[in-house]
Amino acid sequence: MSPSMSHVRTRGAAFLLVPFLLMLGCKDAAKDAPPPAAQAEDPAAVHPEIWPAPKWPFAKDAALEEKVAALLKKMTVEEKVGQVVQGDIGSITPADMKKYHLGSVLNGGGSSPGNDEWAPPQKWLALADEFYAASIDTSDGGVGIPMIWGTDAMHGHSNIVGAVLFPHNVGLGATRNPKLLADIARVTAEQVRTTGIDWTFAPTVTVPQDDRWGRTYEGYSEDPGVVASYAGVFVKGLQGEPGSSDFLSGHHVISSTKHFLADGGTDQGRDQGDAKIPETTLRDIHNAGYVPAIESGVQTIMISFSSWNGVKHHGDKGLITDVLKKRMNFDGFTVGDWNAHGQVPGCTNDNCPQAINAGLDMYMAPDSWRGLYENLVKQVKDGTVPMERLDDAVTRILRVKFRAGLFEAGPPSKRALAGDYKMLAAPEQRALARDAVRQSLVLLKNNGALLPLAANKHVLVTGDGADSISKQSGGWTITWQGTGLKNADFPGGTSVWGGVRSATKAAGGSAELSTDGSYKKKPDVAIVVFGENPYAEFQGDLKVLTLPGSMTQHLDIMKKLQDEKIPVVAILLSGRPLWQNRELNLANAYVAAWLPGTEGGGISDVLFRKKDGAVNYDFTGKLSYSWPRDAAAAPLNVGQDGYDPLFPFGFGGSYAEPADLAPLSEDPGIAPELMSVGSFLDKGLPVQPWSLRVTNGADITRVSATPLEAIGGRVKVTAVDDTVQEGARRFVFAGDGPATVEISGEGAADLSREANGDVMLLVRLRRDADAPKDLTLGVTCGEGCGAQLPFADTLAGVASGKWTTVGVPLKCFAKAGADVSKVNRPLALASSSKLDVSLSQVKLGTVADKVYACN
Numbered sequence: 001m002s003p004s005m006s007h008v009r010t011r012g013a014a015f016l017l018v019p020f021l022l023m024l025g026c027k028d029a030a031k032d033a034p035p036p037a038a039q040a041e042d043p044a045a046v047h048p049e050i051w052p053a054p055k056w057p058f059a060k061d062a063a064l065e066e067k068v069a070a071l072l073k074k075m076t077v078e079e080k081v082g083q084v085v086q087g088d089i090g091s092i093t094p095a096d097m098k099k100y101h102l103g104s105v106l107n108g109g110g111s112s113p114g115n116d117e118w119a120p121p122q123k124w125l126a127l128a129d130e131f132y133a134a135s136i137d138t139s140d141g142g143v144g145i146p147m148i149w150g151t152d153a154m155h156g157h158s159n160i161v162g163a164v165l166f167p168h169n170v171g172l173g174a175t176r177n178p179k180l181l182a183d184i185a186r187v188t189a190e191q192v193r194t195t196g197i198d199w200t201f202a203p204t205v206t207v208p209q210d211d212r213w214g215r216t217y218e219g220y221s222e223d224p225g226v227v228a229s230y231a232g233v234f235v236k237g238l239q240g241e242p243g244s245s246d247f248l249s250g251h252h253v254i255s256s257t258k259h260f261l262a263d264g265g266t267d268q269g270r271d272q273g274d275a276k277i278p279e280t281t282l283r284d285i286h287n288a289g290y291v292p293a294i295e296s297g298v299q300t301i302m303i304s305f306s307s308w309n310g311v312k313h314h315g316d317k318g319l320i321t322d323v324l325k326k327r328m329n330f331d332g333f334t335v336g337d338w339n340a341h342g343q344v345p346g347c348t349n350d351n352c353p354q355a356i357n358a359g360l361d362m363y364m365a366p367d368s369w370r371g372l373y374e375n376l377v378k379q380v381k382d383g384t385v386p387m388e389r390l391d392d393a394v395t396r397i398l399r400v401k402f403r404a405g406l407f408e409a410g411p412p413s414k415r416a417l418a419g420d421y422k423m424l425a426a427p428e429q430r431a432l433a434r435d436a437v438r439q440s441l442v443l444l445k446n447n448g449a450l451l452p453l454a455a456n457k458h459v460l461v462t463g464d465g466a467d468s469i470s471k472q473s474g475g476w477t478i479t480w481q482g483t484g485l486k487n488a489d490f491p492g493g494t495s496v497w498g499g500v501r502s503a504t505k506a507a508g509g510s511a512e513l514s515t516d517g518s519y520k521k522k523p524d525v526a527i528v529v530f531g532e533n534p535y536a537e538f539q540g541d542l543k544v545l546t547l548p549g550s551m552t553q554h555l556d557i558m559k560k561l562q563d564e565k566i567p568v569v570a571i572l573l574s575g576r577p578l579w580q581n582r583e584l585n586l587a588n589a590y591v592a593a594w595l596p597g598t599e600g601g602g603i604s605d606v607l608f609r610k611k612d613g614a615v616n617y618d619f620t621g622k623l624s625y626s627w628p629r630d631a632a633a634a635p636l637n638v639g640q641d642g643y644d645p646l647f648p649f650g651f652g653g654s655y656a657e658p659a660d661l662a663p664l665s666e667d668p669g670i671a672p673e674l675m676s677v678g679s680f681l682d683k684g685l686p687v688q689p690w691s692l693r694v695t696n697g698a699d700i701t702r703v704s705a706t707p708l709e710a711i712g713g714r715v716k717v718t719a720v721d722d723t724v725q726e727g728a729r730r731f732v733f734a735g736d737g738p739a740t741v742e743i744s745g746e747g748a749a750d751l752s753r754e755a756n757g758d759v760m761l762l763v764r765l766r767r768d769a770d771a772p773k774d775l776t777l778g779v780t781c782g783e784g785c786g787a788q789l790p791f792a793d794t795l796a797g798v799a800s801g802k803w804t805t806v807g808v809p810l811k812c813f814a815k816a817g818a819d820v821s822k823v824n825r826p827l828a829l830a831s832s833s834k835l836d837v838s839l840s841q842v843k844l845g846t847v848a849d850k851v852y853a854c855n
């Protein structure tokens, strides 16, 4: 192979056509003149020379290189491999770190010290000290290299209870204010430092192209220009100015831009999916943020779970090595995503030499680190992984550790800002976050100039989002999914209601709160707050860009208020634009507030006038994502053919001009997303397309009308109450032979992403008699495939007569032999003995009263 061709992947029938390659530099030529089919090139071949070549802001530093080389020379293979493997604090102890010389830990969205998401910051700092001490321990004769700890400080130090949380990136995109972003980055770094953590997996520089993607809110914009305008300043805000003495000094942290590449370009917006796009789109749209990030000296880049034209990024040497490192001059290290290497063909979570050989420098191996470590040691020794490649990976990691001053920094608790917990929520931080909220709001309708409101009136604040800081904050908030939280989990935070209450009180007005639109005193105006409930990653993928079809209460409230001639201000809390024509019609004024975080006062700041009647703060936010005209079509973005949004990219009203909106068509053109993904049984009824049945293996009775005698009277089924009347089904087994209650489907569900992500099968149940010893709970995956877990002890441990949500990690089924990629029965509860159990809900989720242990 000639040197100029060395970048071309030789996979399958990949041919290099030199003239075509040259043409690829020009978008239109590539589009207009596809290569003849017979000579078609591998669609996942890269051409590094057509990619930009940003300048890496660090000159070769001979002293640094010498230090790194000297250290590397002293390291054993085991120590080197330890540096390239990162475990999750939920699955690794300091003792493990010491034994295996691991170079890094992370806390995933669902992990925390002592497995307590509410652990105080002191516990985080103490654990950082323990890992640090383990990493530098040289009692076994090793070199002792300080570890680094990575966290997802996505919108502030968002794993920590009490930290001020900023709007998610979707809202920050609307501000178009890079200076604000720099400040947020600086403050976030300070927050992270208080807990002794030195690395954040941020900023996300994705450029989401299909808002059905569950991670749309992690992206600043569908427009590469907006993303690029933030990426560099955010990296500098976190790390400091490269080349200055301030770089990675005390109050800064290491940054990681993610997810390389085109995580937001996947087909139909599917998380961890495949981006079926030309190389030029990959370069011009999705790579936009990496160029300024590299020029700003970003020290780490996270590789995406997703694929490009069928090739998983974790195995893509062309993109990681030839484009990112060689062409784009990235000289920091690449880090993997959560077991994402396991998705490379031929790999498993604990065995994947392909990834390091493709250019991955540090594996994120949360629970698989030990097996992966052991396999890598073997693979280096037998040459599967060339020593040169391992040395390069370790060199890159050590450079970053030296630049960060870790070898002199001492224990995390002795570093700048450590333990200074007031820096999690300093008044300056609240003010900054509140300002960010104001700037992120986008005014979509203001008929008759209803806004700004006079604050000396009587105001009703209602809707399920009125007083919910959790709903304001979305996913990646304390817990991974942001679910299971109450206002008390946000000390010092302010809901929308809290902000309105203060604003009206200060002006001599009054306010009242109700979730259902009712009121004690007829209000002059009502503010209705509603929208998406928190989600993260694939749990937020949608088929249709609507609120769930079951979410209708806010519409009823708005109709009722309109009938009562009370003007309505609608506030949408959401991670993306949605089809909202009915809500837009029902509201007199309508504001897209995105996911504003803990400082809800920023909303009332803009909604209300000053006492003297003047505007307090005007709306300045502009859409950074186009707003869909109908729910049916795949959303199109600015610049794409056929672009016809309801509100275009850049739209945003203000008080300076009228913002009236004529009535819109209310035909969504498609059924709203009725079936919430991952719900199998709801209020005692099977969720389409699943069915609820009782079987003894031979006979099957479908549970439809109740009461019912199933399988020849062996199981009696009745309707009982849970949260609503007859919202559950009670199953009484006579105990005279095998019987199973099951949820079954014609097709199969692929739950592999959920199993990898520590998602559980949540079963809300009530036990009314003792649990039989032979009771099992399982899933099946087609003929002869499945896993039945012993369930007697778990059920016995649930208080009798009390509704309880039991969570069974999907991983437990996989460990017991089920193929979770094709689950056709997500629940099978079986016993031959007497049983009396009621079920109201079966779904996927992360919040349970009781978690099944399968280790």
Ligand code: BGC
Pocket: 107, 108, 109, 110, 111, 338, 480, 537, 753, 756, 757, 758, 759
């Ligand atoms: C972790 C997250 C991770 C996800 C992977 C969860 O269990 O807590 O941090 O992103 O799994 O999909």
Ligand code: BGC
Pocket: 106, 107, 108, 109, 152, 201, 258, 337, 338, 537
């Ligand atoms: C997510 C990343 C995150 C990591 C660690 C993954 O599942 O995709 O964005 O940084 O988990 O929590």
